[in-house]
Amino acid sequence: MEKKNKHIDRTKKVISIHELYKSFGTNHVLRGIDLDVYQGENVVVLGRSGTGKSVLIKIIAGLLKPDKGSVNVLGKDVAGISYPEMEQLRLRIGFSFQSSALYDSMTVRENLEFPLLRNSKHLTAEQVTKAVENALEAVGLSQTVNQWPAELSGGQRKRIGIARTLIMQPAIMLYDEPTAGLDPITSMEINDLINEVQERFNTSSIIITHDLTCAKATGDKLAVLLDGRFVKEGTFEEVFASEDERLKSFYNYNFIT
Numbered sequence: 667m668e669k670k671n672k673h674i675d676r677t678k679k680v681i682s683i684h685e686l687y688k689s690f691g692t693n694h695v696l697r698g699i700d701l702d703v704y705q706g707e708n709v710v711v712l713g714r715s716g717t718g719k720s721v722l723i724k725i726i727a728g729l730l731k732p733d734k735g736s737v738n739v740l741g742k743d744v745a746g747i748s749y750p751e752m753e754q755l756r757l758r759i760g761f762s763f764q765s766s767a768l769y770d771s772m773t774v775r776e777n778l779e780f781p782l783l784r785n786s787k788h789l790t791a792e793q794v795t796k797a798v799e800n801a802l803e804a805v806g807l808s809q810t811v812n813q814w815p816a817e818l819s820g821g822q823r824k825r826i827g828i829a830r831t832l833i834m835q836p837a838i839m840l841y842d843e844p845t846a847g848l849d850p851i852t853s854m855e856i857n858d859l860i861n862e863v864q865e866r867f868n869t870s871s872i873i874i875t876h877d878l879t880c881a882k883a884t885g886d887k888l889a890v891l892l893d894g895r896f897v898k899e900g901t902f903e904e905v906f907a908s909e910d911e912r913l914k915s916f917y918n919y920n921f922i923t
């Protein structure tokens with residue numbers, strides 16, 4: 667079912683990218699990217715492997731520097747800001763990695779406490795406990811608080827990874843292949859969670875995925891990256907109605923793999 671989100675505020679851009687270029691030596695990965703993400707909007711980025719989707723969200727998160735172009739995130743130009751300003755901005759961006767990136771030697775509670783204790787030193791023990799409880803409740807895994815990551819399923823680890831980013835109350839969520847390696851039912855649960863996070867916390871998100879079911883379920887807008895540029899933007903139906911041969915071959919490839 668195509669999603670409907672009534673909460674998008676089209677008067678507020680939380681991410682605005684214009685003519686972004688990024689190369690690694692002679693590998694010209696991003697070649698003139700334009701993208702706007704509005705308050706409360708979920709944008710899905712589709713594209714074949716190696717087209718630069720992860721590079722794009724790493725630039726948004728300040729983990730890579732753009733070569734050229736403007737990248738404005740929550741009102742700040744990430745290319746021009748100082749390191750301390752970038753650190754502050756990064757706290758408002760939740761990055762959900764493909765690998766979930768949990769610390770195996772820490773319990774779920776400790777994994778969730780970690781970003782809070784490092785970044786919000788003024789909090790009392792009681793406030794930290796409450797924040798952990800709230801984040802776990804938001805992802806439906808309150809009962810796992812004393813478990814180890816190794817005791818959790820892939821889907822649960824993914825949820826705990828999302829809870830660990832939610833604990834910092836981010837304005838923007840970046841999901842890198844959130845359903846990769848998960849079975850269809852668990853994937854559907856993660857899609858639902860992405861939408862719940864969007865509605866409950868009014869976050870704006872970029873979701874990188876090869877999973878067209880995820881794209882349809884979570885994306886208010888889809889953007890297709892090809893040869894270093896976005897070649898098509900629109901709703902799932904608009905993108906799939908495209909007669910562009912380059913897009914058609916991409917969809918066919920995805921449907922049969």
Ligand SMILES: Nc1ncnc2c1ncn2[C@@H]1O[C@H](COP(=O)(O)OP(=O)(O)OP(=O)(O)O)[C@@H](O)[C@H]1O
Binds near residue numbers: 693695713717718721
């Ligand atoms: N730090 C880096 N140094 C050099 N090259 C890099 C670096 N990061 C990415 N690249 C190159 O940039 C290109 C795009 O990589 P990226 O990881 O963004 O692709 P992707 O679209 O996310 O692929 P996938 O769907 O397989 O995850 C690749 O050719 C990759 O080798």
